[in-house]
Amino acid sequence: MFEDAADRYRAPALDKGLDILELLAATDESMTQAEIAKALGRSPNEIYRMLDRLVRRGYVARILGDRYELTLRLFALAHQHAPVRRLVSQALPVLRQFSRRAEQACHLAIYDRGRVIVVAQMDAPSYWSYSIRVGARVSLYNTGSGHVLLAFASAEERSLMEAEREIGADDRGRPDDLDERLEAVRARGYEAMSSFQSESVFNLSAPVLGPGESAIAVLTCPFLPRVDRADVPGRDEALAILLDATRDLSIVLGKGGEES
Template sequence: MNDLDRDRYRAPALDKGLDILELLAGVDGGLSQAEIAKRLERSPNEFYRMLDRLVRRGYVARLEGDRYLLTLKLFGLAQMHAPTRRLASFATPLMRKLGETTQQANHIVVYDRGHPVVIAQQEAPGYWGISIRVGSRMGLFDTGSGHVLLAFRSPELRAMMVAEHVGSGGPEGRMTETFEARLEQIRQRGYEMMPSAQTAGVINLSAPIVSADGTAIAALTVPYITLINTPGAADIDTTILSLCETAKRLSDLAGAGIVSDALPD
């Protein structure tokens, strides 16, 4: 589709509403109507009716002092998306068992429009654990989940993922020969093990949940911490074994067609 075709099918009102939602998603504390207009380089009067509709539909909340804040309605709609909801539903009991076996937290990540995104989270059963909030967006190049999602995709899909990630404002990264070799190592051993780039003392352990053709649908990740004086806590080697076994069981479900359509386009 060329530029003329794109202009022909423009929907200015829809674009305006989406611009507001995307802007508010990136700020804390909300913005006034004047601030929204300034950041979007338009007149404040252009946004009055649109903001009113977004408030009435529940996507935006109006605070005292004429400030507008994004609500959780979009997040709720995302959780209603059938494939990811089904994947999370089938995974929950297996994630719970993995947590009990290892005494560690774990979470599931899928790739969505430029970023790995957490769709399910299981807390550690004891007092200590590292939790990642559902809905969190991650980097491709600096997380175990991102490495696994890249490693178990075709070169063509990898290139698309990298381009989308960088284009959507993700941390810079390139598919160098060294990084390609690391991804091949992950494919060979079946999991990633790397120090967290975000939290000191955490080792990210991540294994793929794959469809019948071996393509990664998701990554199952344990942010492993060394637990001291914790009865039943598994060492890192045992945790890796339990992680890979759980990912294999979820992959078997995917291969049976139960959750295979959870892979985003």
């Protein structure tokens, strides 16, 4: 009897630990051992030792006596990854300049194994802002960031991205007109679309280009119109500022490396 390749190198204990981490990462509140076991379809005794090890290694914290939640250790590990660390450190001054000029929030997102992940974020300088937290995972199909990443990928890369995309709670499936939309996004160099998540937000997204005109990241402004001030840049002006910012980032992070 042949053993399935996917099962040949299984590590049940590792799978169990990763299941716990992914569950706690997707949960806003802390959970008890019994709640974790129930959510994972396991007995409390089955996950006791794994929880104990995760607490001792600093990935999970035990609070309020019998409840567990993630620490920031995974977040710190992610930011020790050299390419992401370089990307964020180089991008933050540009994000800050954009927010000051446009008086809008913005965030930088990348594609990683089926996910669109926000890796940097900058609030607007005023009291009013709409922002997405760092670490948030957003849809390939329902966001400006996702559209840009797909539009500036090769046909082979796009097929792979769609095949391994992460399906979230807000997933609406593949739009019928997606191919035509992506073609238009690539032709004009940016995406401009009403938000699928908030009625008042209009997403402006443009690529940070690397070698071969592929998108290594996307800068998005969740544009909020201001009716209380006439001196704040409007949507068209904010888009122009956004395109300036992505050109600067492309030189620093992508094309500049190719030309040097």
